[in-house]
Amino acid sequence: MLSVVGTPIGNLGDFSPRAAAAFRAADLICCEDTRVTAKLLAHLGISKPLMRCDENTIAARAPELIGRMLGGERIAFASDAGMPSVSDPGQVLVDAAREADVPVEVLPGPSACVTALVASGIPCEHFFFEGFLPRKHGDRVRRLAALAPVPGALIFYESPHRVIASLEALSEVLPRRMVAVCRELTKLHEEVIRGTAAEVGEILAARTEIKGEIAIVVAPPAADEQGLPTTAAPTADPEAALARDIEEALDAGESASAIAKRLAQRHSIKRRIVYERVLAAQRRRG
Structure with a gap:
């Protein structure tokens, strides 16, 4: 077992x-x-x-x-x-x-992501866990732009060495949203800092050192940000979402087998089917 x-x-x-x-x-x-x-x-x-x-x-x-x-x-x-x-x-x-x-x-x-979500005080009826954002600023901004329409809270993990850079990217892409930086959860020096990404980034930048494990929670898009009524959500196209995820994974240099394994779980599709679509996408790229 x-x-x-x-x-x-x-x-x-x-x-x-x-x-x-x-x-x-x-x-x-x-x-x-x-x-x-x-x-x-x-x-x-x-x-x-x-x-x-x-x-x-x-x-x-x-x-x-x-x-x-x-x-x-x-x-x-x-x-x-x-x-x-x-x-x-x-x-x-x-x-x-x-x-x-x-x-x-x-x-x-x-689980740090769920603990941070609850501790943040940000609405958590729906949420999307991203994990770590890309290291390079341009890639980070592009990924945040792709996540912007997600109709729920966004949760990220970040290191203390890159948290300010991630907050800068958030302030660039999602400047109006409430952000909570949750640090050292369940430990003696647990801390939750709330505000816009720019406000939280300013607080952290003033410190001589940032320590501990960090999770960042970002509020869902407001109705005017989505361009939709508060009760509506963007229409999801599963085929388009899968194709987009495959292209992003290929751009990142991920292997076909790793892509198939990961996206089969994310999209609840048989791994063989995803693998075939990854190979087809590779062939189209030449």
Whole structure:
């Protein structure tokens, strides 16, 4: 069995008894960083073999791990904080386990994106989680422009070193929207700063140093920004959305198999169908 274990995003008191039981039952714990997980295990009084499975190694190690589980071992997987696969490694191993008919259990735990959304005070009836924005300013602006029509709150993860740059891009593309920068959630120095992107950016720029894990929540578009009544939403064209996502992924240099795997989940379409469309898009590009 594969146990996917959600871990605390800050406060160790948020680790569930069921998750601790999964660690105790595991023959091996795979993790993003063995040093981080070792500290969590020490807090719990658990001693287990650890294997590093970060984004650079998990795909290569998946066949060995699947073989061990088919041989009867229980393997737990945890990222450094929050839910694996949500802007963290894990999906490759879950996919491999599903394809090999290895049982998969998910032990829910804290998630920074949902915690930030609730803490922000921004309307959260509908929301879209983007993860990390592109590193380059032009790419960041283009991505934000593409997300602007989404009829819900936008959630981003950001590093303390790039948060001001991201706020500058937000102030350029979405200058009127309410923004909440949520820092160090569930930790001693938890902080939520609200205002326009320019206002929040000015507050942070005045500091000598910015520390901690950061999530940015952006308010949904106002009715006049959408050009629609408040009860209406843009008409969605699933085919066009899939084609657009494929083109963006190809522009980013993503492999055909990786695109198919990711977009099949996003659009609830069979991976084979998405893969064929990716190949067709590649052929059109020459």
